[in-house]
Amino acid sequence: MAQEGITSVQNPLVKRLHQLLERKGREAQGRFLIEGAHLVEEALKSGAEVTTILYDAERDMDAALRRELGNHAREVQVVAASDAVLAKLSETKSPQGIVAEVKRAERSWAEWMQEREATGDGKLLLLLDEIQDPGNLGTILRTAEAAGVDAVVLGKGCVDLYNGKVVRATMGALFRLPVFSRPLPEVADEWKERGGRLLVSTLHEKSISYDAADYAQQTAIVIGNEGRGVSRAMVDRADQLVHIPIYGRAESLNAAVAAGIFVYEAKKKLKDRLS
CATH class of the missing domain: 3.30.1330.30 (Ribosomal protein L30/S12)
Structure with missing residues (x-):
């Protein structure tokens, strides 16, 4: 030293x-x-x-x-x-x-998926579609680690994972949580081929409340851009469209807050299923 x-x-x-x-x-x-x-x-x-x-x-x-x-x-x-x-x-x-x-830690997505398939782990993924605010991304990663999310995938258009504000907002979660940068449609297709379900957060006439959704044993949740929401390509791949009800006068929730609500609900349902 x-x-x-x-x-x-x-x-x-x-x-x-x-x-x-x-x-x-x-x-x-x-x-x-x-x-x-x-x-x-x-x-x-x-x-x-x-x-x-x-x-x-x-x-x-x-x-x-x-x-x-x-x-x-x-x-x-x-x-x-x-x-x-x-x-x-x-x-x-x-x-x-x-x-x-x-x-920078260079993790292999293919190796991670193979390991999860071999061990039976990797039951909860969070897919981020063009999250652009550094504070939001950092907070989402911190929350995801706290909730026991197995991995987070950053799609095209997301803010740089190693942006200083992102890193500070993670409060260290960045060093422990597997995070990958991958094209989300490819990840979604692979996940579904391996028996996983894709839940997409969107305000759509066919979407259901987040607490009524079916969080199967392998679930990937998609959170979209702060302004535009989730891309059409991901909506089209959804097994279920879900939303968080708004009871007040606000138009929407902050992306990081929404991600937190979803992952904790998913974790609760997964634990209930296994108990």
Whole structure:
């Protein structure tokens, strides 16, 4: 665990890490930045490949984080940095005094599906159709992990999974929950071929209330774009169209709130079926 100090924003390492604040840089390097002691600690605990940590030399490092770092199996470059350097690498108004570089985890969808089929696991999927708000996506992932969703699939048009606001909103769920980026129609077709059911959230004349839906043992729930809803291609593939009743005067629910209601209802029904 090498120790060194950086005070200049012109340092080559700082320049390279600064590129990770943009999607283009993240995709080119296959890495992303996380900020804050909690997120860095969660990344280490979850076994994510943390390669570099920069911390405020004047504040020192959080004690719990330092202990977790000491238990980490991989070599991590630890860098004491100035306020100016940390501000250069921060997206928040009040930098938290620590940032870390993490390698993106490349999971194979095909392997995951094969493993689930072999073990009989993987009974609840969440498919996201053009979710574009970073806060919504991060909150959905955090909620999905809490509800015991087996995996989340991001369709074309979704906000970048490694966007800083998304990562912060997950509160660490990103490091534990399998998340894939795949064409949703292909995923839906494969899921149905393997005996799964597809429930699509939409306000449609044929849709039924979410609590009346049939959550079979293998269920995939589709949540659509914040403004346009679910694409026609996914509606056409649905085994059941479902909605959440609106009892007040609001026109609709926030996408993250709707996703939470659906996945908890699905989990409840699945548990009742198995009990």
